[in-house]
Every structure is written in C-alpha cells, then in structure tokens.
Amino acid sequence: MKKIGILTSGGDCSGMNATIRAAVRTALRLNLEVVGFRKGYAGLMKGDCIQLDSRAVSNILHRGGTFLQSARSAEFRTTEGQEQAVAALRAMGVDGLVILGGDGSLCGALALHRLGYPVIGIPASIDNDIPYTDMALGVDTALNNIIYAVDCIKDTASSHARAFVIEVMGRNSGYLASVAAIATGAEYALVPEREFDLAEICQQLRCRYEEGRDNAIIILAEGAGHAQEVAHSIKDAIGFETRVTVLGHYQRGGAPTVFDRLLASRFGKKAVELLISGQQGMMVGLSCNAILATPLEDVIRGEKRPQDEVLRLAEVLGI
Numbered sequence: 071m072k073k074i075g076i077l078t079s080g081g082d083c084s085g086m087n088a089t090i091r092a093a094v095r096t097a098l099r100l101n102l103e104v105v106g107f108r109k110g111y112a113g114l115m116k117g118d119c120i121q122l123d124s125r126a127v128s129n130i131l132h133r134g135g136t137f138l139q140s141a142r143s144a145e146f147r148t149t150e151g152q153e154q155a156v157a158a159l160r161a162m163g164v165d166g167l168v169i170l171g172g173d174g175s176l177c178g179a180l181a182l183h184r185l186g187y188p189v190i191g192i193p194a195s196i197d198n199d200i201p202y203t204d205m206a207l208g209v210d211t212a213l214n215n216i217i218y219a220v221d222c223i224k225d226t227a228s229s230h231a232r233a234f235v236i237e238v239m240g241r242n243s244g245y246l247a248s249v250a251a252i253a254t255g256a257e258y259a260l261v262p263e264r265e266f267d268l269a270e271i272c273q274q275l276r277c278r279y280e281e282g283r284d285n286a287i288i289i290l291a292e293g294a295g296h297a298q299e300v301a302h303s304i305k306d307a308i309g310f311e312t313r314v315t316v317l318g319h320y321q322r323g324g325a326p327t328v329f330d331r332l333l334a335s336r337f338g339k340k341a342v343e344l345l346i347s348g349q350q351g352m353m354v355g356l357s358c359n360a361i362l363a364t365p366l367e368d369v370i371r372g373e374k375r376p377q378d379e380v381l382r383l384a385e386v387l388g389i
C-alpha cells in the first residue's frame with residue numbers, strides 16, 4: 071500500500087480534525103502518501119481531493135467540525151454511485167480509504183468493502199448509536215456542550231420559577247438526553263427507549279411547584295418528540311411557567327474535549343495500522359478502554375446495546 075485516502079461523512083462532530091491529523095501523521099511515518107476527499111462520499115465520487123502532508127494537518131487538532139467538510143449523499147446510496155467511487159479511487163491510485171462517520175456512513179464503508187475495496191471505518195457521530203464501540207467520537211464534546219447550556223438555563227429558570235423543556239439531538243437514540251439529565255440533575259429525560267406518561271409527569275411537576283421548588287428541567291431527546299408540543303401539552307397543568315429551548319446544531323461544534331482528542335488520536339492511528347496490515351472492512355472501536363477492530367459486517371448487522379445501565383441509573387436517581 072503506497073497511497074491512502076481519508077474522508078468525513080454524515081453529520082460532523084468534534085474530534086474529526088484531530089482524527090485526520092493522527093491518521094495522516096501515522097501514515098507519513100510509514101512512508102505512505104495521503105489524500106483527503108472533500109465533502110464525504112459526494113467528493114469521493116468526483117475524485118475531489120487534496121494532498122495531506124504534515125503541514126496540511128497542523129493547527130487543526132483543537133478545532134471542531136471537519137476541515138475536509140462533510141455531506142450526506144443520496145447518489146452514493148446507489149450501486150452506480152459506489153462503483154463510481156471505487157473507479158475514482160482506482161484511477162487516482164488510492165490503495166485504501168479511512169472513513170469517519172456515523173451508522174449511515176459506515177453502511178457506505180461496508181458497501182465499498184463488498185465491492186472489494188479496502189476500507190477502515192471510524193465511528194464518529196454525536197448520536198452514539200453505533201454498536202461495538204462504547205463511545206463514538208464527538209459524543210463527549212456534545213455532552214459537555216449540552217451540560218454547559220443546561221446549567222445556564224437552570225440559573226434563569228430558578229430566577230423565574232419556570233419549567234424548561236430542552237430538546238437535544240440524538241436522532242433515534244436517547245443517549246445524549248439520558249446522560250445530560252444525569253449530569254445536570256434534571257427532573258426528566260424523555261427518550262425513545264422508554265415510554266413516558268405526560269399526565270403523570272404533569273402531576274409530579276404540579277407537586278414540585280406546590281412544594282415551592284423554583285425550577286424544573288425536562289430534557290427531551292429529539293427522537294422522543296418535539297419540545298414545543300411537549301411544552302404545549304404540559305404548560306397549563308404544572309403551575310410553573312413553561313419555556314422551550316432547542317439546542318440544535320450548537321451541540322455538534324466547538325473545541326473537542328480531552329477525551330475526544332485522545333480518542334481521535336487513538337482511532338486515527340489504529341485505522342491506518344489496520345489498513346496497511348491488510349485487515350480490511352473493519353471498524354475501530356473503544357471497548358473497556360482498549361481500541362479494538364470489529365468487522366463492518368458485524369457492526370452493520372448489530373444493534374447498539376440498549377442503554378440499560380444508563381436508563382437504570384437515571385431511574386434510581388429519580389429522573
């Protein structure tokens with residue numbers, strides 16, 4: 071293997087730049103040439119790439135987002151799109167590819183592997199919905215962003231005796247909402263993995279109001295409903311004045327935490343080592359603090375462990 075490529079796909083997350091840097095540095099040490107494809111699979115299909123030398127990846131480790139940019143590409147979901155991508159890679163003499171992204175992007179990586187092209191996937195998505203890794207890249211930074219915002223909101227909520235419904239991202243996963251609720255001492259985490267009864271929640275909030283408590287924080291996972299609708303259905307029953315905050319894309323950006331910087335560095339190094347050792351069609355993952363490799367076939371077939379332990383912890387803590 072002489073020349074490898076790297077790309078970032080799906081929703082961006084903090085730590086992608088640090089991963090690119092680690093992968094490039096590892097590859098350069100092994101005397102490999104590296105190119106970076108712009109805008110995920112969209113750029114890959116067009117062969118839109120830049121040379122990545124040591125200079126190209128300097129001063130990016132601490133930056134959120136991805137300097138290669140990311141995209142979602144409907145065209146790449148088709149066999150024609152995937153074959154076009156492999157043809158572009160072969161024409162450019164790129165011998166293998168490191169792909170950073172979420173569950174969807176890893177399906178794309180598996181598609182390339184099935185076409186006989188060498189790939190290694192890196193789980194990178196704030197949703198933390200990818201099996202065979204305890205944490206995906208970017209999750210820790212997103213959680214830190216969320217808890218900073220929730221702490222701020224709690225200050226103003228307390229000053230006005232208000233209830234806040236705070237909507238967080240996560241697509242179909244309630245991981246961000248559950249962990250954020252535990253870490254901020256919120257009253258409720260409403261998540262898709264657990265049924266909830268709004269009438270019962272209203273009753274409990276009413277009691278809380280009558281006890282003279284000065285705030286209530288409800289963290290809603292986007293996969294469990296819309297904050298405006300939840301607020302609308304509780305506002306007249308709970309005593310507290312009700313407000314809504316949708317944290318949105320704020321959650322995805324910002325300087326990566328030390329956890330994500332280290333994870334990025336470990337993932338980037340391991341991905342390149344796997345690629346050159348001929349272990350293709352694998353995803354790197356974090357398991358009990360070790361970096362392991364799992365076949366993409368298993369990752370895509372697998373289901374993310376239901377977050378039982380986190381949900382039980384929330385329950386025991388009265389969330």
Ligand SMILES: Nc1ncnc2c1ncn2[C@@H]1O[C@H](COP(=O)(O)OP(=O)(O)OP(=O)(O)O)[C@@H](O)[C@H]1O
Nearest residue numbers: 080081142143146147171172173174175177178195
């Ligand atoms: N089943 C699939 N087969 C081939 N390619 C896919 C498949 N699913 C997704 N992709 C490709 O990966 C891209 C990104 O996927 P998706 O939008 O699901 O985001 P993701 O990688 O899961 O990241 P995140 O969920 O963090 O935003 C898609 O736009 C598409 O190009």
Ligand SMILES: O=P(O)(O)OC[C@H]1O[C@](O)(CO)[C@@H](O)[C@@H]1O
Nearest residue numbers: 081172195196197239240241322
């Ligand atoms: O950036 P977009 O395309 O609006 O996508 C938002 C989605 O991406 C994620 O941030 C990451 O998958 C989800 O949590 C969210 O539903």
Ligand SMILES: [Mg+2]
Nearest residue numbers: 172173174195
């Ligand atoms: Mg996804």
